[in-house]
Amino acid sequence: MGPSAAGRRRAAELVFAQGGGRSALIRQIAPYPFHIxxxxxxxxxxxxxxxxxxQSASGGIYRGDELSLRIDVRDGALAxxxxxxxxVVHDTGARPASQHTVLRLGREAFTALTLDPLILFPGAELDTRTEIHLAEGACAIFAEGVAWHDYSGEGRPFGRLSSETLVFDGGDRTAVIDRATITGAELAGAASILGAGAGAFGSALLLGPTERLPEAAAIEDMLDRTGCLGGACAAPNDMGISVRMIAPNGGQIVRAVEGLFSLGVERMLGFEPARRRK
Incomplete structure (x- = not known):
């Protein structure tokens, strides 16, 4: 059995700071269903x-859930x-669920938030909002994906997904606004607006000074190798690079996000990162 129709209102917080040659987690609030x-x-x-x-200690996101996560990475820390x-996002009925994420980076900080896809079940409705606040010299990678699945095999669509991503510069000026709303019916069958055979999509932002960002052509070459149809272009106000991806399944979105993380770290931090095993 999932949570009650009342839903859950939970807020998690993570704070990283530099000290002793390492980046330490100096504050953590992780109430159920969050686990770290x-x-x-x-x-x-x-x-x-x-x-x-x-991690999630429950079976996913349920009706009426209001979940929020704040990640602060202080000056010079890397996380x-x-x-x-x-x-999984379950059928939410008449009470859509919501997720609110805030990333706040200090001077010369680095943060990557790379999430495996949401899996939208039939009837699922979700509102997401992400805020990214960048101080001078900070670099960030934010990547996410979405897939959909009807466990009954009847091809029933999810309800609706609405997303909003905001990027703020060092003076908390709104520099990037990205909003989208899509319904499951628009993605169903051969008439899908993403094209026949599409079963997942994703997006990413690589943010920071231009000289510390990978080339758009290198990103698109990597997406081709993962089997994704994708494109990369400059984000508004010289904030970085915006990426879009379409794939047959969520697994290919996962591989594309791993590739974006690797490319981003190579340019932003100057080394090839080890694979993050899951």
């Missing part, structure tokens, strides 16, 4: 890059937060 591992130093070349796996696996 301890931070790992997975890269021999940069032991100061902390990697943390964000990578990723999910352990895909997250």
């Amino acid at each position: 591992t301890r931070p790992f130093a997975l890269d021999a070349e940069r032991a100061d890059l902390a990697t943390l796996y964000l 990578h937060v990723t999910s352990q696996a895909a997250t």
